[in-house]
Amino acid sequence: MAPMDQLAVARTRDAADATPDARREVIGAEGLGRRFGTVEALVDVTFTVRQGDFLAIMGPSGSGKTTLLNILSLLDAPTSGSCRLDGIETATLSEADRVVIRREKVGLVFQTFHLIPYLSAVENVMLAQHYHSIADRDEAFAALERVGMGHRADHLPSQLSGGEQQRVCIARALINAPALILADEPTGNLDADNEARVMDLLDSLRHEGRTIVLVTHNPELGARADSILRLQHGRAV
Amino acid sequence: MAAPESVVSSRPSRFSAARLRMAARLILRALTAQGSRIGVAVGAILVGAAVISALTSLYLDISRKMSEELRAYGPNMILTPHASEDEDVAVRGVDIATVQAALDVLPADRRLGSTPFLYGMVRLPQGTAVLVGANMQGLRAISPYWQVEGGWVTADFDERNAMVGRRLADSLGLELGDTVPLRADAGTAPAEVTIKGIVETGEAEDDQIFVNLSLAQRLLNRPGQADLAMASLVAQGPEADALAAEVMKQVPALDVRPIRKVSQNDGEVLDRIDGLMALVAGIILVITTLCVNATLTAMVAERTPQIGLQKAIGASNRSIVGQVLTETAVIALIAGTLGLALGFVLAQGLGQAVFHAWVGFRPVVVPLTLGLCLGAALLAAILPVRGAVRVVPAQVLRGD
Ligand SMILES: Nc1ncnc2c1ncn2[C@@H]1O[C@H](COP(=O)(O)OP(=O)(O)O)[C@@H](O)[C@H]1O
Ligand SMILES: [Mg+2]
Numbered sequence: 001m002a003p004m005d006q007l008a009v010a011r012t013r014d015a016a017d018a019t020p021d022a023r024r025e026v027i028g029a030e031g032l033g034r035r036f037g038t039v040e041a042l043v044d045v046t047f048t049v050r051q052g053d054f055l056a057i058m059g060p061s062g063s064g065k066t067t068l069l070n071i072l073s074l075l076d077a078p079t080s081g082s083c084r085l086d087g088i089e090t091a092t093l094s095e096a097d098r099v100v101i102r103r104e105k106v107g108l109v110f111q112t113f114h115l116i117p118y119l120s121a122v123e124n125v126m127l128a129q130h131y132h133s134i135a136d137r138d139e140a141f142a143a144l145e146r147v148g149m150g151h152r153a154d155h156l157p158s159q160l161s162g163g164e165q166q167r168v169c170i171a172r173a174l175i176n177a178p179a180l181i182l183a184d185e186p187t188g189n190l191d192a193d194n195e196a197r198v199m200d201l202l203d204s205l206r207h208e209g210r211t212i213v214l215v216t217h218n219p220e221l222g223a224r225a226d227s228i229l230r231l232q233h234g235r236a237v
Numbered sequence: 238m239a240a241p242e243s244v245v246s247s248r249p250s251r252f253s254a255a256r257l258r259m260a261a262r263l264i265l266r267a268l269t270a271q272g273s274r275i276g277v278a279v280g281a282i283l284v285g286a287a288v289i290s291a292l293t294s295l296y297l298d299i300s301r302k303m304s305e306e307l308r309a310y311g312p313n314m315i316l317t318p319h320a321s322e323d324e325d326v327a328v329r330g331v332d333i334a335t336v337q338a339a340l341d342v343l344p345a346d347r348r349l350g351s352t353p354f355l356y357g358m359v360r361l362p363q364g365t366a367v368l369v370g371a372n373m374q375g376l377r378a379i380s381p382y383w384q385v386e387g388g389w390v391t392a393d394f395d396e397r398n399a400m401v402g403r404r405l406a407d408s409l410g411l412e413l414g415d416t417v418p419l420r421a422d423a424g425t426a427p428a429e430v431t432i433k434g435i436v437e438t439g440e441a442e443d444d445q446i447f448v449n450l451s452l453a454q455r456l457l458n459r460p461g462q463a464d465l466a467m468a469s470l471v472a473q474g475p476e477a478d479a480l481a482a483e484v485m486k487q488v489p490a491l492d493v494r495p496i497r498k499v500s501q502n503d504g505e506v507l508d509r510i511d512g513l514m515a516l517v518a519g520i521i522l523v524i525t526t527l528c529v530n531a532t533l534t535a536m537v538a539e540r541t542p543q544i545g546l547q548k549a550i551g552a553s554n555r556s557i558v559g560q561v562l563t564e565t566a567v568i569a570l571i572a573g574t575l576g577l578a579l580g581f582v583l584a585q586g587l588g589q590a591v592f593h594a595w596v597g598f599r600p601v602v603v604p605l606t607l608g609l610c611l612g613a614a615l616l617a618a619i620l621p622v623r624g625a626v627r628v629v630p631a632q633v634l635r636g637d
Contacts, residue, residue, distance in 0.1 A: 066635065070631045075549060075630050075634070076631045099548065099551060099554075100553075102549075102551060103550070108550065114542070114546045115546075116543050116547070118267060118269070119263070127263065127547070127550065128550045129259075130256065130260070131547070131551030131552050131556065132551055134253065134255050135256075
């Protein structure tokens with residue numbers, strides 16, 4: 001089925017899926033595996049994330065956290081197992097289809113603050129709108145206000161601190177109202193103050209009912225999550 | 238902001254104004270951010286465009302200018318009375334009407350000038366000389382290379398002025414402004430002429446005296462007659478042969494011969510220039526393409542993290558390719574336009590140096606040059622674009 005058709009099916013299903021208790025499944029991972037040559041980066045990982053969940057993925061460096069997140073965000077595909085994202089089976093999608101589903105369903109926040117250096121803060125947010133549907137400066141500005149960056153909307157990334165850049169990244173991840181927000185150690189490169197701000201921001205998003213998957217190896221941050229998926233050598237433990 | 242539950246809205250049409258605005262903004266920002274690197278690409282294309290457009294302008298003008306130059310060596314068609322064995326051509330002459338009929342056969346747009354000639358001997362107080370009667374305007378048109386001191390006799394009806402060859406003037410002690418009587422042996426009345434110009438060609442003309450055809454006819458008592466005619470044509474090789482044959486067919490009383498040497502050189506030189514131009518243009522295109530390719534490759538390599546990020550936040554390969562190609566096209570068109578301006582100036586310099594003439598503006602040079610720039614730049618972009626398509630976001634975004 002073409003990805004756009006799958007989107008349509010997912011939408012129809014949403015309407016039927018109105019029972020208050022059974023929250024919608026956003027991620028349904030079953031037996032996920034990812035092999036790089038001889039390296040088994042991920043082995044038989046199974047879990048479910050429902051709408052409004054805040055899941056922390058934890059584990060030592062090299063345990064497969066980023067590999068898992070890349071599969072969830074459709075930047076990568078598993079070599080075994082299956083993965084449903086908001087009702088769409090993604091493991092078998094082509095790269096071009098993964099792009100389409102990613103921009104519709106996923107908002108990404110990275111460890112380093114990846115912004116386009118020649119675009120201002122608000123333009124960086126608008127670019128995500130542009131690829132998703134259509135750039136709207138007012139909406140993009142509102143998203144920056146939401147993360148407390150409205151006053152720096154016209155600054156270039158190089159004029160912003162790391163914490164400020166990461167907040168712009170969060171605004172960009174929010175802008176298209178994705179079903180899922182994925183953050184890979186978003187505070188890994190921040191000082192304590194900025195880490196607290198970013199975490200408070202993620203907390204407030206979660207209280208708005210957003211679905212968040214956070215990779216961290218900071219136990220304090222992990223403790224804020226509803227549930228924790230621990231990885232060791234690519235396996236859930 | 239929309240609630241997270243809201244379902245994705247259907248995508249608006251690809252070419253809405255807002256989409257184009259954002260795409261244009263992205264490209265503008267990306268280009269200005271590249272700064273010096275873009276400068277190198279613009280410079281390479283600009284120089285290529287300038288040289289190619291200058292050469293093209295020059296080339297389009299060259300056939301005309303070249304044949305004008307070559308025609309400066311003299312007329313390239315001669316018309317003489319048809320020679321049959323039992324007649325003495327030299328004394329027979331030909332009717333001016335016949336000559337005119339023959340010249341009229343030559344298409345006006347191929348004919349730069351023509352004149353009948355009537356020859357005879359005249360006596361001056363200081364000695365004798367060869368008198369040449371000709372239509373002065375036609376004579377001037379077919380003799381652009383004559384060095385004339387003083388001036389040409391400009392009007393065909395001017396019977397008071399004459400031009401004298403340099404050697405004749407020196408040997409008879411004639412000077413500009415002198416008035417001399419001309420007397421022929423035909424028993425006709427003498428005529429007084431003022432020397433208006435002194436001619437120097439290094440050939441027979443240096444010993445001759447030139448007057449209007451009507452005056453020569455009267456002095457030599459050969460009314461309505463000429464000995465031969467010459468024409469200067471914009472025609473080479475086979476075309477000139479065909480014209481000569483056509484004249485002879487229609488006016489059998491005349492023998493018509495192209496003067497080969499000059500006509501053929503015309504064609505050969507132009508052919509050689511053709512090849513040279515194509516070679517130079519080809520080399521320039523190749524160099525420009527290589528240079529732009531190197532720049533674009535570096536540009537894409539430098540922007541790998543950004544391209545990865547763009548893909549991660551939803552850019553399709555198609556939109557990345559579109560961005561790189563559009564940036565390339567913008568560079569090419571800006572550089573091409575600047576190159577056209579520079580090329581026009583360059584063409585003037587070359588035109589002055591080679592032909593002592595301005596080179597005309599040919600509109601066709603604009604699409605030709607811009608097309609070549611665009612073609613070369615997009616060709617140069619093929620490999621860089623493949624590089625951009627191959628960027629894997631998961632690899633470039635690894636934070637650890
Ligand atoms: N593209 C790749 N090629 C080869 N090995 C990889 C690749 N990506 C990750 N790995 C390997 O997979 C394992 C898990 O990596 P990763 O998911 O980045 O760990 P984490 O994010 O938990 O630190 C590591 O051993 C790493 O070397
Ligand atoms: Mg990692």
